[in-house]
Amino acid sequence: MSNAVWAKSRHFLFYVCGENVRILLRDLSKLDSLKIRRREVVRVLRRRLGKIGEVLSIEMDPEIIVEICPYVDAACCHKLIERLDDRIGEIMSRPLHPKLLQSLLGISSQERLRWTKDGRLPRSRNINFRRGRVVSIASYPIDVALEISNNPSVVEGWRRCDCEKGLF
Template identity: 30%
Template sequence: MKALDERSRCATLEECDDGYRLTSRIPRDATLGSRMRAKELRRIIGRMIRHAKPLSLVANEHEVSAVFDGSEPEANIKRLLSDLNRRVDEFRRERLHPRVVDELLEISSRERRRWIKDGRLPISGSASFRRGKQDIHFPLHPPDRIARLAQAPDIIAEWRERDRVGTRDIDLRSSQVSG
């Protein structure tokens, strides 16, 4: 097999017996190690490749691979490769949903809400969805800052300790008031 495009950041394009094989890896720096984000990125990549009508498409936990007919113009396949790179780059910058933040930081939703409220956890916007007649709003988080927090578990441990000590102080004061 001869590599046709060495410049791609997230995929390779090679000639094979059936035509062209495009293999798109699920980059860890795009998913930040989140299983939820990896699943979403696999879905996005798979949809883009399916839209190009490959002969076959196979996805696993780490990559999506497709074979395209040899009569398909190489320029079309390279355009798909370029589009995949662009979309993965966009995905890297997408703000994070609260559940992804919970997964990445290994925190509870209660901790996340408390840390947002007191300003410890960064927010970069909000989104909403409609449930019946009610609009549900939730915060979105900057991926770069959450990734740095995920790499510093000592900060999370310190926050938890601060909350534990703070809660104990509140409990002592409330017993003194009622007592």
């Protein structure tokens, strides 16, 4: 079984494994930000890589491993790989909407609103859309949310502080 590099991109390495190509994420620290949007990532991988070859499997634990049986060689796939890379980069850096943040941190909407208002949860920007009137929703930076989710004592400390103040 050969492990020659078939192609490279910003986020992925493509290795030849027998008749197939195995695709690995270059930076495993980015895996958590992709796991949050797992369904979207799998859909993008299937759609983009389906143009290169038959997608045999997609695994995301403990790393992203995609196996494809390519129709063409790597030189013909440069543009497709570049577009895949851009799309995955956009997914990794996109801010979280409130529901996703709440499920990631295991907090209620009241806690999210209170902690956003007093500055403990930083906002990245507001998303505005029209639904009869203009509705504005805060979005949250993914890196800060992942940092907090990896350290559950932060949320517990905030809850304890709120309890002492009589807010909870």
